[in-house]
Amino acid sequence: MCPAFGAVRNLLRMEDAMPIVISSGDGCLYGHTFVAHFYVANRPIYSPGVSSEIWAKGSAFDELRSMVYDMAEKHAPSLIPICSLCVSDTVGLPFDLLPKQIGNTEIVYVPLPAYSVHTHARAKDIVVDSLVWRLPPQRKARSGVNLIGEIFPSDPVKIDDVLRRVGTHVNTHVPGPRWEDYVAMVDGAVNAPLHPFYSESVKRMKMKQGLPFVEGAPVGIAGTYSWITSLAEPLNLDPKVVEQVAREERDRVIDVMQSRRLDGLTIMVAGYEGHEFLLVRLLLEAGANVPFLSTAVNANPLAREEEAWLREHGCQVLYTANFADEIAALSDRPFDCVIGTTPLCAHAKELGIPSIYYTNAIATRSMMFAEGAADVLSLVGQTVGAKKRYDRIARFFADDESKLERTYTSWAPKLDLTSELIAHQAL
Amino acid sequence: MPQIRENIQQSELVSDVVNTPIPKRVTDLDHAGGDTGAMQAFASLRDANVVLDGPVGCHVMPAVAVINYTDSVPYLQNVTCSELSETEVTLAGTLGALKIKVAEATAQGRQVFIVSTPVSELIGAAWTTEHQDVKGSALFFDSHSLDDDEWKSRDRALLFLWENRDHFARPADAPARKPKTRPSVNIIGPTYGNFNSYSDLHELKRLVAGIGAEINLVYPFEAASYDTPHLADADATIVMYQEYGKSLAREVGLPTFFAPIGLEATTAFLHELGDALGLAAEAKAFIALEKKTTLAAWQDIWRSTHSDFFANAPIAIVAPPTYKDGLTYYLGEELGLPISFSAYRTGPESSPSTAVRAALTDASPSPMLVFGSINERMIIAQEKLPSRFLQCSFPGAVVRRATGTPFVGYAGAVWLLQCVCETLFDVLFANLPTSAAPPVKATTTTREIMGEGQASAAESGKGKNSVLAWTDDAKALAEKTLKRVPFFVRVSVNKKLRAEAEALAREHGTDVTEAIVQEITSRYSPR
Numbered sequence: 001m002c003p004a005f006g007a008v009r010n011l012l013r014m015e016d017a018m019p020i021v022i023s024s025g026d027g028c029l030y031g032h033t034f035v036a037h038f039y040v041a042n043r044p045i046y047s048p049g050v051s052s053e054i055w056a057k058g059s060a061f062d063e064l065r066s067m068v069y070d071m072a073e074k075h076a077p078s079l080i081p082i083c084s085l086c087v088s089d090t091v092g093l094p095f096d097l098l099p100k101q102i103g104n105t106e107i108v109y110v111p112l113p114a115y116s117v118h119t120h121a122r123a124k125d126i127v128v129d130s131l132v133w134r135l136p137p138q139r140k141a142r143s144g145v146n147l148i149g150e151i152f153p154s155d156p157v158k159i160d161d162v163l164r165r166v167g168t169h170v171n172t173h174v175p176g177p178r179w180e181d182y183v184a185m186v187d188g189a190v191n192a193p194l195h196p197f198y199s200e201s202v203k204r205m206k207m208k209q210g211l212p213f214v215e216g217a218p219v220g221i222a223g224t225y226s227w228i229t230s231l232a233e234p235l236n237l238d239p240k241v242v243e244q245v246a247r248e249e250r251d252r253v254i255d256v257m258q259s260r261r262l263d264g265l266t267i268m269v270a271g272y273e274g275h276e277f278l279l280v281r282l283l284l285e286a287g288a289n290v291p292f293l294s295t296a297v298n299a300n301p302l303a304r305e306e307e308a309w310l311r312e313h314g315c316q317v318l319y320t321a322n323f324a325d326e327i328a329a330l331s332d333r334p335f336d337c338v339i340g341t342t343p344l345c346a347h348a349k350e351l352g353i354p355s356i357y358y359t360n361a362i363a364t365r366s367m368m369f370a371e372g373a374a375d376v377l378s379l380v381g382q383t384v385g386a387k388k389r390y391d392r393i394a395r396f397f398a399d400d401e402s403k404l405e406r407t408y409t410s411w412a413p414k415l416d417l418t419s420e421l422i423a424h425q426a427l
Numbered sequence: 428m429p430q431i432r433e434n435i436q437q438s439e440l441v442s443d444v445v446n447t448p449i450p451k452r453v454t455d456l457d458h459a460g461g462d463t464g465a466m467q468a469f470a471s472l473r474d475a476n477v478v479l480d481g482p483v484g485c486h487v488m489p490a491v492a493v494i495n496y497t498d499s500v501p502y503l504q505n506v507t508c509s510e511l512s513e514t515e516v517t518l519a520g521t522l523g524a525l526k527i528k529v530a531e532a533t534a535q536g537r538q539v540f541i542v543s544t545p546v547s548e549l550i551g552a553a554w555t556t557e558h559q560d561v562k563g564s565a566l567f568f569d570s571h572s573l574d575d576d577e578w579k580s581r582d583r584a585l586l587f588l589w590e591n592r593d594h595f596a597r598p599a600d601a602p603a604r605k606p607k608t609r610p611s612v613n614i615i616g617p618t619y620g621n622f623n624s625y626s627d628l629h630e631l632k633r634l635v636a637g638i639g640a641e642i643n644l645v646y647p648f649e650a651a652s653y654d655t656p657h658l659a660d661a662d663a664t665i666v667m668y669q670e671y672g673k674s675l676a677r678e679v680g681l682p683t684f685f686a687p688i689g690l691e692a693t694t695a696f697l698h699e700l701g702d703a704l705g706l707a708a709e710a711k712a713f714i715a716l717e718k719k720t721t722l723a724a725w726q727d728i729w730r731s732t733h734s735d736f737f738a739n740a741p742i743a744i745v746a747p748p749t750y751k752d753g754l755t756y757y758l759g760e761e762l763g764l765p766i767s768f769s770a771y772r773t774g775p776e777s778s779p780s781t782a783v784r785a786a787l788t789d790a791s792p793s794p795m796l797v798f799g800s801i802n803e804r805m806i807i808a809q810e811k812l813p814s815r816f817l818q819c820s821f822p823g824a825v826v827r828r829a830t831g832t833p834f835v836g837y838a839g840a841v842w843l844l845q846c847v848c849e850t851l852f853d854v855l856f857a858n859l860p861t862s863a864a865p866p867v868k869a870t871t872t873t874r875e876i877m878g879e880g881q882a883s884a885a886e887s888g889k890g891k892n893s894v895l896a897w898t899d900d901a902k903a904l905a906e907k908t909l910k911r912v913p914f915f916v917r918v919s920v921n922k923k924l925r926a927e928a929e930a931l932a933r934e935h936g937t938d939v940t941e942a943i944v945q946e947i948t949s950r951y952s953p954r
Contacts, residue, residue: 001492002484024485024545025573026449026460031488033456034822037801038496042808044780047456049449052573055549063451086482087545087573090516115482115546116513343491346501 001035004085004112006120007127008032010175012040016078017179018071021047022064024087061093072102078179080107089113108134119296121197121274128174128201131182138209142189144171148201149194152366162228162249166242168235190214190234196303197274215305219367220281225250252370260377263287265384266333270326270340271358272296277306278367279376284313286377294321337384352394354383447576447773455780455802457822458773462544462572463489464580467619469540470503471647476532477506480521480552481544496824497620507532511546521552529565538595538652539565545572563596578773581618581671588655589678597653610704611643613658615676616667618647622820627667629830630838631686638701639709663703668749686835688753689761693837721837725844733848737763739914740851743794744769745783745803746820750834754798757843767794772820787812795913796850813912815850858916895929900941908948
């Protein structure tokens with residue numbers, strides 16, 4: 001999917017925002033609209049029309065401006081994000097000339113040229129960063145934790161339960177459904193980027209607002225323990241209480257893992273969402289062998305610690321994933337399971353390897369604490385358990401046309417009904 | 428536009444005329460652009476490799492994400508991308524990045540097509556090398572991605588293939604073409620990303636075989652680039668869709684036919700195709716046989732009570748020209764379903780989504796069935812219309828790979844008829860007047876009921892069997908709501924509305940007010 005869609009998706013999910021998508025052309029806008037209506041929202045997607053003439057004249061900006069005014073006046077949303085994709089960002093529309101506010105509506109420029117954004121993860125970081133830039137300075141009296149990252153809807157509640165036991169709480173969670181979720185960030189005492197790619201956002205908030213941040217997420221045995229304990233210092237919590245709660249939560253994870261071991265299994269993980277680091281943690285701790293993690297995320301400061309942990313446990317991290325390498329790796333060793341992108345899973349299934357699409361199967365689940373670990377590990381166990389079915393189907397299709405590449409033309413039944421009809425004396 | 432012609436006028440060519448105008452503002456764009464259309468046409472060739480000259484998004488969006496929901500193909504393996512980054516866009520230009528990708532694909536023995544994207548067009552990138560005259564070398568196609576819609580681009584791409592027909596190299600190990608024993612036809616279309624084309628193609632092949640002709644080429648979908656000159660070997664050409672392929676058919680110069688939708692059109696098509704191929708007697712025999720086989724279902728449904736509903740079941744159609752015209756004639760003229768409105772999804776007369784929204788919400792009664800894309804589906808949901816949705820075009824995720832759902836030909840006529848009837852049954856079920864299972868419990872004896880009823884029947888709303896008064900506003904709103912409901916279920920809906928509104932009014936101890944009717948109607952949010 002286009003890297004920029006990572007951002008468009010999150011903005012479209014905001015109930016009080018009306019994003020304007022300035023596409024590069026109809027091919028671009030069609031793609032974004034199509035997948036948005038499938039993955040995100042039953043809601044209209046607005047854009048100024050663009051053509052070579054419009055770009056040459058520069059009239060797109062005038063139309064954009066009047067659209068912004070019309071939308072603000074008619075619907076008065078909290079936020080009108082202006083998603084500027086490749087061409088508009090290359091042409092350089094004078095976004096500075098747009099009003100910052102109209103009535104109660106904030107107008108925020110979100111730069112998303114896919115050729116420099118590269119990944120979904122980066123696009124998500126850009127959204128938080130662009131919106132946070134608009135916030136007033138951090139309040140003097142601060143408390144609680146700002147959670148940053150797309151997590152399962154019930155995760156913030158679970159985290160809040162745990163945090164209250166150590167004497168703090170969840171202040172807000174972004175990306176959230178409303179602008180006020182972002183505005184609330186000024187009240188928080190610490191940022192917790194739960195996925196290792198919100199580096200620009202947290203860096204900016206540290207520099208501009210002096211807000212510290214903690215790395216990692218409460219996922220897996222070691223992850224749960226170290227995430228909880230890492231909050232003690234920046235929030236001035238009672239270290240004894242924190243230590244006790246961290247141990248309790250860690251032991252709960254250990255408990256559920258005992259009955260969901262993946263010992264002896266070799267698993268390939270390739271993702272572009274950015275939380276694949278956390279998944280691999282769970283798999284490794286459950287005893288699986290994950291020789292490498294291929295991730296679309298760029299090497300960035302937040303990922304460093306995660307990477308070190310994974311490397312220590314026998315997993316290489318390959319940044320800016322290369323699809324050809326992933327495919328080639330499929331035949332490197334006997335994988336028992338592949339968790340990856342659609343194309344990779346398609347190849348793996350062809351070889352009879354049980355596979356699931358990361359975004360649809362993993363990104364829709366919680367990975368946190370004991371419940372999350374139990375859920376994800378059960379899913380992987382269930383997938384691996386279906387090996388026989390994958391094998392049967394792979395063998396069936398390998399028999400007749402093993403050498404042809406899999407495009408429609410090679411699959412299509414070559415029917416010659418004429419001879420059949422003649423044989424049945426129909427002609 | 429008639430379905431069958433031997434000549435295509437210059438003025439009708441897609442590449443000259445049909446292109447969706449670009450409005451100042453777009454809401455829910457419903458067609459792809461030139462780069463996508465060209466990619467879908469070239470990638471359909473067996474030996475092609477398309478290199479999209481653009482950033483990674485221009486590749487993964489159409490060839491990985493969208494294709495998985497239009498064609499159920501995990502991703503197009505023969506499409507790659509120059510993956511432009513800041514360096515290429517701001518400084519280097521795209522040539523260096525392109526050369527690598529072209530070399531990779533050429534090394535695999537593929538015919539490379541380089542397709543421009545908005546970014547490469549913006550920075551003025553093109554592809555010229557000293558090898559351009561070498562047979563089988565990479566070809567550059569300017570997709571006019573900023574200005575042309577997907578249909579015009581497909582049409583131009585197919586014409587481009589014909590113009591370059593002598594450029595393509597036939598590999599030494601390519602299987603020899605089978606000698607033909609019977610008259611043969613080309614089928615031009617489909618390409619990837621074309622709604623329902625797998626079934627339509629299947630049905631067309633069946634019709635062609637049925638009259639005793641052979642398929643020369645299904646182009647580009649089941650052909651290789653080096654087959655292109657052999658388009659001339661056929662005796663006639665069938666263009667599957669009006670939206671593209673006409674320019675190619677015109678240049679190939681054979682008698683040309685359009686895929687027919689409906690009984691009349693299919694019959695005429697078979698006769699005329701038979702005449703053109705010298706198979707008139709076979710065509711006649713095939714039609715006779717079809718009446719006893721494929722169309723027996725059609726005749727049976729037509730003779731059943733099912734068709735009695737048609738005259739009171741208004742429908743709406745929003746689709747690209749082939750389906751819009753075809754369905755409008757078949758369902759409207761042949762079957763007699765009133766056409767509430769129909770609109771083109773593409774081309775100079777296309778209706779933007781705001782106009783479609785207005786037409787759908789203003790229609791009274793609301794169309795019972797709406798043939799459209801996800802845009803219409805969203806409008807139905809957002810406006811809480813009672814209409815049922817049937818997908819007949821993209822966008823909108825769908826799986827249409829089984830070959831039993833054609834719109835064209837006799838099988839298509841039967842399939843559409845079946846769809847309409849089944850959906851009408853569905854509407855009927857949703858509006859059945861009674862769903863009391865288990866039955867309402869008796870709380871008093873018959874004698875007691877009689878006593879209560881008598882008490883104050885004269886005073887509105889007081890006794891159990893006194894009639895409740897409706898305010899004028901309430902009546903007007905109920906009337907308006909009912910008018911939206913398709914005629915044949917109006918009696919059920921009326922009964923339901925009245926019962927529920929009066930029950931609520933009794934609960935509140937008031938007359939039936941507008942607010943009460945409003946509350947009842949808002950409970951029903953149709954699918």
